[in-house]
Amino acid sequence: MLLGFDIGGTKCAVIVGELTQKGDIEIIDKKVLPTEKPVYEMIELLFITAEELMLEHHIGIDHLEGIGISCGGPLSSKKGLILSPPNLLGWDNIPIVKMTEERFKRKVLLQNDANACAVAEWKFGAGKGVDSLIFLTFGTGMGAGLILDGRLYSGIADLAGEVGHLRLSETGPVGFGKAGSFEGYCSGGGIAQIGQFMARESLQIGKKVSFCESIDDLPKITAKSVAEAAYQGDEVAIKAYDLCAEYLGRALAMFIDMLNPEMIVLGSIYSRAKSLIEAKMWEVINREAYFESRDACRIVPAGLGENIGDIAALSLAVMSNDNLKF
Numbered sequence: 001m002l003l004g005f006d007i008g009g010t011k012c013a014v015i016v017g018e019l020t021q022k023g024d025i026e027i028i029d030k031k032v033l034p035t036e037k038p039v040y041e042m043i044e045l046l047f048i049t050a051e052e053l054m055l056e057h058h059i060g061i062d063h064l065e066g067i068g069i070s071c072g073g074p075l076s077s078k079k080g081l082i083l084s085p086p087n088l089l090g091w092d093n094i095p096i097v098k099m100t101e102e103r104f105k106r107k108v109l110l111q112n113d114a115n116a117c118a119v120a121e122w123k124f125g126a127g128k129g130v131d132s133l134i135f136l137t138f139g140t141g142m143g144a145g146l147i148l149d150g151r152l153y154s155g156i157a158d159l160a161g162e163v164g165h166l167r168l169s170e171t172g173p174v175g176f177g178k179a180g181s182f183e184g185y186c187s188g189g190g191i192a193q194i195g196q197f198m199a200r201e202s203l204q205i206g207k208k209v210s211f212c213e214s215i216d217d218l219p220k221i222t223a224k225s226v227a228e229a230a231y232q233g234d235e236v237a238i239k240a241y242d243l244c245a246e247y248l249g250r251a252l253a254m255f256i257d258m259l260n261p262e263m264i265v266l267g268s269i270y271s272r273a274k275s276l277i278e279a280k281m282w283e284v285i286n287r288e289a290y291f292e293s294r295d296a297c298r299i300v301p302a303g304l305g306e307n308i309g310d311i312a313a314l315s316l317a318v319m320s321n322d323n324l325k326f
Contacts, residue, residue: 001016001065002017002018003106003317004016004314005046006113007071008071008087010034012033013313014030014033015027015313015314016030016050017310019318024124025311027307027311030053031053038090039091047103065321066324067104067317068109068116068317069100069111069313070111070309070313070316071096072085072086073112073162074158077110077112077158079097080096080097081097082094082110096108097109109316115152116312117267118133118144118161121302121304122135124304125303125311126302127147132149132262133263135267135302136264136267138187138248139187142186143161144162146160146161146259163182163255164176164182167182168184168250172184173190174190182251185243186248191269192223192226194240195226195236198240199221200218202236203215211229226241246284248277249280250288252289252299253287253294254288256290257293262296265303271301271305
């Protein structure tokens with residue numbers, strides 16, 4: 001049996017599962033908790049919830065084969081510390097691995113959420129069977145997990161894959177605290193900013209915008225509302241997603257040229273808005289990337305859907321046990 005913790009800024013999940021004889025992960029049960037208590041109270045609540053789930057499903061500690069913890073960075077997987085994630089106030093230098101190992105008497109593996117999702121997609125999702133894969137979160141933010149030559153690559157300080165910080169233009173939507181960044185153009189918050197900017201321009205010259213009736217409504221714009229309008233043919237919304245796709249293509253072309261991956265897996269937003277993004281994205285990749293590297297790389301939506309966070313934490317649980325094989 002496997003135990004996973006997925007720690008997020010607004011909610012946490014405790015997941016129990018198992019590695020099947022076919023080599024897949026089966027989720028047995030999970031509980032979701034709001035991340036609203038002080039750090040050590042929250043961790044104790046997570047532990048109690050895990051113990052309750054184990055008791056409910058007759059899982060003794062002796063039956064636990066591994067424990068995985070997925071959490072937003074920065075963190076130190078080598079030291080087992082959650083350092084100071086911006087979405088987890090007060091979670092500073094938390095020895096989460098030591099605490100979990102002392103409680104459950106099993107080896108624990110900690111990784112940031114993008115790395116954990118990369119492992120999950122590599123072993124159980126869209127990337128099954130490949131040796132080199134880049135996973136891009138492409139959701140609320142933009143981060144990457146890198147599987148290179150059959151191994152997770154996390155960098156000397158667990159900071160490999162912080163691609164949202166890359167500046168793609170001198171000005172533009174803000175992400176990762178930087179105008180014109182990859183996250184600024186290609187994330188939920190970034191697409192909302194693009195939609196707001198383009199809607200404001202149109203409204204100021206008297207053009208109607210279906211997803212924003214007035215200047216006062218600009219703060220209500222989201223990536224989802226822009227996508228819905230684009231699917232209904234709204235020209236401003238279509239242009240917003242075209243701009244996102246343009247910069248997505250530029251970034252992917254750089255990754256293709258730099259790392260020569262077999263596959264790039266795009267999460268969240270790409271899965272939901274592929275038809276709004278794909279054509280423009282490939283137009284740019286075809287223009288910018290070296291053709292042999294480009295032709296060797298498949299670009300696909302994430303395969304694990306809404307379960308990816310749960311499978312990611314359990315994938316780390318598998319990795320924590322040297323006797324388990326994917």
